[in-house]
Each structure stands twice: as structure tokens, then as C-alpha cells.
Amino acid sequence: MRAITQHGFGGPEALVVVDAPDPRPLPSEVLVRVEAIGLNPLEARLRAGEFPLLGPPPFTLGWDISGVVEDASGTYRFRPGDEVFGMPLFPRAASAYAELVAAPALHLARKPAALTHVEAAALPVVGLTAWQALVDLARVGQGDRVLVHGGGGGVGHVAVQIAKALGAHVITTASAGKREFVLGLGADEVLDHAAVDFAEAVRDVDVVLDLVGGATAERSLPVLRPGGIMVTAVSEDDPRLAEAFAAAGLRFSGVALDPDPVGLRGLVDLVERGALRVHVREVFPFERVVDAHRALDRGHLTGKLVLAVTR
Numbered sequence: 538m539r540a541i542t543q544h545g546f547g548g549p550e551a552l553v554v555v556d557a558p559d560p561r562p563l564p565s566e567v568l569v570r571v572e573a574i575g576l577n578p579l580e581a582r583l584r585a586g587e588f589p590l591l592g593p594p595p596f597t598l599g600w601d602i603s604g605v606v607e608d609a610s611g612t613y614r615f616r617p618g619d620e621v622f623g624m625p626l627f628p629r630a631a632s633a634y635a636e637l638v639a640a641p642a643l644h645l646a647r648k649p650a651a652l653t654h655v656e657a658a659a660l661p662v663v664g665l666t667a668w669q670a671l672v673d674l675a676r677v678g679q680g681d682r683v684l685v686h687g688g689g690g691g692v693g694h695v696a697v698q699i700a701k702a703l704g705a706h707v708i709t710t711a712s713a714g715k716r717e718f719v720l721g722l723g724a725d726e727v728l729d730h731a732a733v734d735f736a737e738a739v740r741d742v743d744v745v746l747d748l749v750g751g752a753t754a755e756r757s758l759p760v761l762r763p764g765g766i767m768v769t770a771v772s773e774d775d776p777r778l779a780e781a782f783a784a785a786g787l788r789f790s791g792v793a794l795d796p797d798p799v800g801l802r803g804l805v806d807l808v809e810r811g812a813l814r815v816h817v818r819e820v821f822p823f824e825r826v827v828d829a830h831r832a833l834d835r836g837h838l839t840g841k842l843v844l845a846v847t848r
């Protein structure tokens with residue numbers, strides 16, 4: 538099979554397409570022939586050596602996949618030919634920038650017919666991050682006021698839709714060019730983060746979902762009502778922040794993302810009910826992973842970037 542690997546940390550050019558041995562599924566695993574691979578900002582940081590999750594190169598990045606089961610002999614959960622998607626093994630290496638991936642059957646779900654492989658590959662990491670933050674940790678309910686920082690990005694655009702599906706009043710920050718996009722996702726109020734100070738403009742929020750970190754996370758404290766919660770996907774390791782929220786009587790949590798099959802089924806259910814769609818900003822052929830990572834490095838994305846495996 539072909540896989541994308543890197544022999545050292547570096548810029549996008551560090552990523553190279555190589556021939557690699559086919560992975561062999563263990564009992565309880567399936568072998569997936571990958572059709573599309575979702576990209577996430579974490580992978581750019583891992584590529585550059587900014588975050589030591591996978592240890593030193595060589596390694597193959599990637600978690601988000603959608604594809605077709607090729608070998609299901611190790612499990613009763615799927616059959617060859619089933620269309621599946623998921624983010625297997627996270628945060629351990631799944632080596633998913635590849636044509637074949639061996640994955641625990643429990644870490645995959647059947648791909649909803651309403652999503653193409655490209656759309657399905659874009660969903661697991663961002664969808665489960667938003668699900669775990671809003672459903673599992675914050676327990677968002679009918680009528681809650683939810684502020685999503687960065688509602689036009691990968692996690693944010695899914696989070697806005699999940700919060701709406703849970704019955705919340707959704708306020709989100711996004712740059713001016715993404716205003717119509719986030720309104721189209723169902724956001725009730727949109728603040729241009731370059732023009733409006735959200736810390737002045739927003740009050741009495743039950744849940745903040747922070748997808749930006751730094752000063753944005755710090756300045757979110759006064760927007761929460763007493764007993765409210767901030768879940769951050771970015772600043773979870775800041776002990777000062779945790780202390781400040783505790784001192785103010787507010788709850789504070791990071792997201793410990795994992796390939797939760799219950800959450801994955803919850804996302805499928807929302808897709809099938811027409812309550813959740815995935816916006817793919819750009820699709821790159823597998824061979825053009827360097828260009829895809831250049832786009833990832835530029836940031837300020839609307840929705841997601843995906844690699845399509847061309848055969």
C-alpha cells in the first residue's frame with residue numbers, strides 16, 4: 538500500500554508518499570480500505586515536532602478515516618464491503634494517512650448514507666470533540682445559552698449544530714467572512730471577534746466551548762452565569778485558568794478526546810435526522826498532502842480539509 542510518512546520533524550515538505558507493508562488486523566480489528574482522510578490542526582503540530590504525542594519520526598500521522606471494510610475475519614461486528622468511518626486508536630498512533638488501516642471494530646461506525654466518504658472522514662475528530670464537550674461534559678439542555686468560540690472552524694461548525702440540536706441558544710464568535718456560514722448552521726447570534734469584544738457583549742451563558750485558547754479562554758470567565766462551565770479544547774493544561782474558574786465558583790474542564798463508539802453513534806443519529814452536516818472546505822488528492830498541510834498551516838479555515846485516496 539501507499540502511506541504518507543516523515544523521516545524528520547519539519548514543514549509540510551517533510552511529508553512523503555512511500556510504499557509500506559499492508560497492516561495486519563488483530564482479533565477484534567478490521568482492515569479498512571481508506572477512501573478519504575480528514576486533516577486536523579493537531580497533525581500539523583505533530584509533523585512540526587511541537588507536540589511529542591507520537592515520539593520521534595519516522596511515523597505516519599492521521600486518525601480520521603472513511604472507507605470500506607476489506608477484511609473482517611477478526612470480528613463479528615462488520616463484513617467485507619461495509620462502509621465505515623471513525624478515528625481509531627486516538628491518541629495512540631493509527632497511521633491513518635494510508636491506503637489501508639487496521640482498526641478496532643469498536644472504534645468504527647457504519648457510514649451514514651447521507652455522507653460521502655469525504656464528508657464522513659471529516660467528521661470523527663471534530664464531531665467527537667464537540668460531542669464530548671457539549672453532551673458528556675457540559676450536558677447542554679433545552680434553553681441553555683451556549684457560547685462557541687471559533688464557530689466557523691472544524692470543531693466549531695459541528696459544535697454550533699450539536700448545541701442547536703440539543704435545544705440551546707447558540708452564540709458564536711467568527712470572523713466577518715464566516716458570518717453567513719455560521720448563521721446557516723443555526724447560530725442565533727454571531728460576534729465578529731475582530732470587531733466586538735465578546736467579554737463585554739455577552740453575559741449569563743451556561744456553557745462556553747473554547748476552541749481558541751489563550752486570552753480568549755481567560756476572558757471567558759465573566760460571561761458565565763454562576764455555576765456555569767467552560768470546556769476548552771485548547772487551554773486545558775493551564776493551571777492558572779483552572780484556579781481562576783474554581784475561585785469564581787465556575788466549572789472548568791478540558792476535553793479528553795477518545796474514539797467513543799456511543800458518541801460516534803450519536804453523531805450518526807444527528808446526521809440521519811438532518812440535524813448535522815459537515816462542511817468540507819477543500820479536498821486534496823492523497824499525493825498532494827504537502828499542499829494540504831500548507832493550507833492547514835495557514836489556518837483560519839472554514840470547516841474541514843480532506844485527503845481523497847485516488848487509485
Ligand SMILES: NC(=O)c1ccc[n+]([C@@H]2O[C@H](COP(=O)([O-])OP(=O)(O)OC[C@H]3O[C@@H](n4cnc5c(N)ncnc54)[C@H](OP(=O)(O)O)[C@@H]3O)[C@@H](O)[C@H]2O)c1
Nearest residue numbers: 666687689690691692693710711712730748770794837838
Ligand atoms: N483537546 C482536544 O481533544 C482537541 C480536539 C480537537 C481540536 N482541538 C483543538 O481545538 C482547536 C480548534 O480545532 P479546529 O479543528 O476547529 O481548528 P480550525 O478548523 O483551524 O478552526 C479554528 C477556528 O478558530 C477561529 N479563530 C481564530 N482566532 C479566533 C479568535 N480570536 N476568536 C474566535 N475564533 C477564532 C478561526 O477562524 P477565523 O478565520 O474566524 O479566525 C478558525 O475557524 C485547535 O487548537 C485544535 O488543536 C483539541
